[in-house]
Amino acid sequence: MDAPVLAVEALGKSFGPVRAVDDLTFEVQPGRVTGFLGPNGSGKTTTLRMLLGLVRPTDGRALVGGRPYDAHPVPGALVGAALEATGFHPGRTGLGHLTAYAPQVGVDRQRCREVLELVGLGPAGDRKVGGYSLGMRQRLGLATALLADPPALLLDEPANGLDPEGIVWLRGFLRHLAAEGRTVLVSSHVLAEVQHTVDDVVVIAKGRLVHASSLAELAALAGVSTYVETPDPAALSALCAERGWVSAPRDRGTQVDDVDAATVGAAAHAAGLELHQLTTRGADLEDVFLRLTGAAS
Amino acid sequence: MSRTAPTPNRFGVALLAEWRKLTSTALWWVLGLGMAAYLAFMGAVLAFTFAAAPPSPDTPAITGVDAALAVLGTLNAIGYVFPLLVGTLLVTTEVRHRTLTQSLLVEPRRGVLLGAKLVVAASVGLLYGVLGVVGLLATSAPVLELAGDGIFLTDPAVLRVLGLGILVTGLWAVLGAAFGAVVPNQVAAIVAVLAFTQFVEPIARLGLAAVDSLSGVAAFLPGAAADSVVGASLFGEISGGGGDLLPGWAGALVLLAYAAVLTVVGRYTTFARDVA
Numbered sequence: 130m131d132a133p134v135l136a137v138e139a140l141g142k143s144f145g146p147v148r149a150v151d152d153l154t155f156e157v158q159p160g161r162v163t164g165f166l167g168p169n170g171s172g173k174t175t176t177l178r179m180l181l182g183l184v185r186p187t188d189g190r191a192l193v194g195g196r197p198y199d200a201h202p203v204p205g206a207l208v209g210a211a212l213e214a215t216g217f218h219p220g221r222t223g224l225g226h227l228t229a230y231a232p233q234v235g236v237d238r239q240r241c242r243e244v245l246e247l248v249g250l251g252p253a254g255d256r257k258v259g260g261y262s263l264g265m266r267q268r269l270g271l272a273t274a275l276l277a278d279p280p281a282l283l284l285d286e287p288a289n290g291l292d293p294e295g296i297v298w299l300r301g302f303l304r305h306l307a308a309e310g311r312t313v314l315v316s317s318h319v320l321a322e323v324q325h326t327v328d329d330v331v332v333i334a335k336g337r338l339v340h341a342s343s344l345a346e347l348a349a350l351a352g353v354s355t356y357v358e359t360p361d362p363a364a365l366s367a368l369c370a371e372r373g374w375v376s377a378p379r380d381r382g383t384q385v386d387d388v389d390a391a392t393v394g395a396a397a398h399a400a401g402l403e404l405h406q407l408t409t410r411g412a413d414l415e416d417v418f419l420r421l422t423g424a425a426s
Numbered sequence: 427m428s429r430t431a432p433t434p435n436r437f438g439v440a441l442l443a444e445w446r447k448l449t450s451t452a453l454w455w456v457l458g459l460g461m462a463a464y465l466a467f468m469g470a471v472l473a474f475t476f477a478a479a480p481p482s483p484d485t486p487a488i489t490g491v492d493a494a495l496a497v498l499g500t501l502n503a504i505g506y507v508f509p510l511l512v513g514t515l516l517v518t519t520e521v522r523h524r525t526l527t528q529s530l531l532v533e534p535r536r537g538v539l540l541g542a543k544l545v546v547a548a549s550v551g552l553l554y555g556v557l558g559v560v561g562l563l564a565t566s567a568p569v570l571e572l573a574g575d576g577i578f579l580t581d582p583a584v585l586r587v588l589g590l591g592i593l594v595t596g597l598w599a600v601l602g603a604a605f606g607a608v609v610p611n612q613v614a615a616i617v618a619v620l621a622f623t624q625f626v627e628p629i630a631r632l633g634l635a636a637v638d639s640l641s642g643v644a645a646f647l648p649g650a651a652a653d654s655v656v657g658a659s660l661f662g663e664i665s666g667g668g669g670d671l672l673p674g675w676a677g678a679l680v681l682l683a684y685a686a687v688l689t690v691v692g693r694y695t696t697f698a699r700d701v702a
Contacts, residue, residue, distance in 0.1 A: 175702065182534045184700040205531055225446075232443045233439045233440060
């Protein structure tokens with residue numbers, strides 16, 4: 130699998146007075162699932178469309194495998210894309226839609242049937258798209274992206290409209306594609322939606338990059354905290370003050386920031402303090418995400 | 427039209443894709459059947475008119491091969507709105523249903539996409555021409571054979587009128603596709619096509635013909651140019667107010683010139699814009 134790197138270099142786009150994307154630089158590596166995150170209206174879709182040659186950048190470049198998308202001989206076979214707001218003719222069947230686009234990515238009708246089966250639309254392929262649910266359209270968009278079995282996939286909010294089963298299936302499927310060495314870029318406005326799927330994250334807000342790293346590094350930003358319940362909160366407060374820990378009441382107990390459960394437990398034991406609960410609270414990524422994107426606005 | 431010339435294969439697959447887009451919805455056969463049915467109806471009406479016309483001292487009766495020519499020459503004058511619409515819809519439907527994004531993902535060279543649409547428009551236009559001829563003959567041939575002087579299908583003049591009628595129907599579809607590239611809003615494009623063909627041009631032809639210094643201009647209107655390709659038909663003369671027509675070859679060139687100008691405008695407006 131010779132999958133291309135997707136690269137955005139000092140990319141900018143203005144729509145009249147509106148700066149939709151500004152000085153954006155990041156890379157998307159093969160063999161990993163990269164989450165492209167940002168609130169609605171942060172410039173994700175515009176960036177994806179610039180990568181795909183649909184929108185012309187005002188500044189900078191967007192490259193697929195080192196070249197502009199439209200410089201590739203068969204771009205549709207190199208990058209499979211499912212963009213939001215991409216339409217289907219309601220009077221065309223799912224199969225008819227795929228076969229119309231098949232010649233230009235070099236596949237036959239048999240392959241169209243295969244991808245319909247792959248996304249779980251097999252029997253619905255002969256029905257008109259006008260009667261499809263949002264989730265079925267989402268699956269047909271994914272089928273279109275997969276037509277040529279492309280080494281790179283670019284999916285815009287692919288979980289929208291999918292039922293919980295579909296979301297679980299999509300997660301596994303994207304992990305599998307990345308494990309095969311493909312480049313996979315998935316956009317979302319909700320981190321939690323892709324948190325269990327992505328290896329890397331690129332976060333933008335107001336058209337500008339606010340964070341790019343592995344998911345693990347993003348999680349590290351969240352830090353750890355320990356949740357404690359005790360019948361003697363006053364003693365716990367005194368203990369925290371003595372150790373110089375930041376604590377605050379939370380739920381029915383106390384949250385101690387940036388200290389792990391073992392340390393808190395040992396200190397309480399040494400002080401003879403009775404504890405009823407002692408839990409490490411996982412990094413709350415959504416908090417970090419909101420902090421990152423909120424700081425930019 | 428694209429920066430580098432497309433390889434024949436690249437254009438070939440674009441043609442196949444366009445043909446599949448056209449034939450995978452009901453529009454093309456609905457419009458095609460509509461054209462055949464409408465021309466069958468008009469063919470019957472006209473054939474009865476000529477076959478059953480009582481001799482009158484004021485107007486000489488149209489008989490013999492002239493009657494056959496008068497009926498079969500109406501293919502363009504009566505049926506041209508169908509190829510014009512199918513050509514327009516070939517482009518505007520992609521905008522309306524937002525399939526343009528997917529079309530440009532598989533073929534980012536926009537000139538190739540537009541070029542393929544023009545060629546497919548020409549093909550389906552020629553097919554509509556054949557359907558129209560079938561419709562016309564289906565009713566007018568039996569009527570003229572039984573009640574009139576015959577259909578004269580082997581007469582070179584009759585064959586010429588039919589052949590040119592089919593050719594002009596193909597040109598109308600190309601013109602429609604080019605127009606769709608300039609006015610991509612489907613509703614606006616359909617309204618404009620209907621308004622222009624049904625009201626604006628007929629009135630303009632009559633109005634221009636009434637003014638001596640402008641009467642030559644009317645011949646350059648698309649409908650008049652198309653009439654001149656087929657040759658002055660009875661219907662053309664009625665609707666054209668008897669204005670002068672161009673030579674046939676010049677009429678074809680005028681139609682092609684309209685299509686070329688619209689194509690260039692469409693290529694550098696609609697087909698140059700960001701697709702968001």
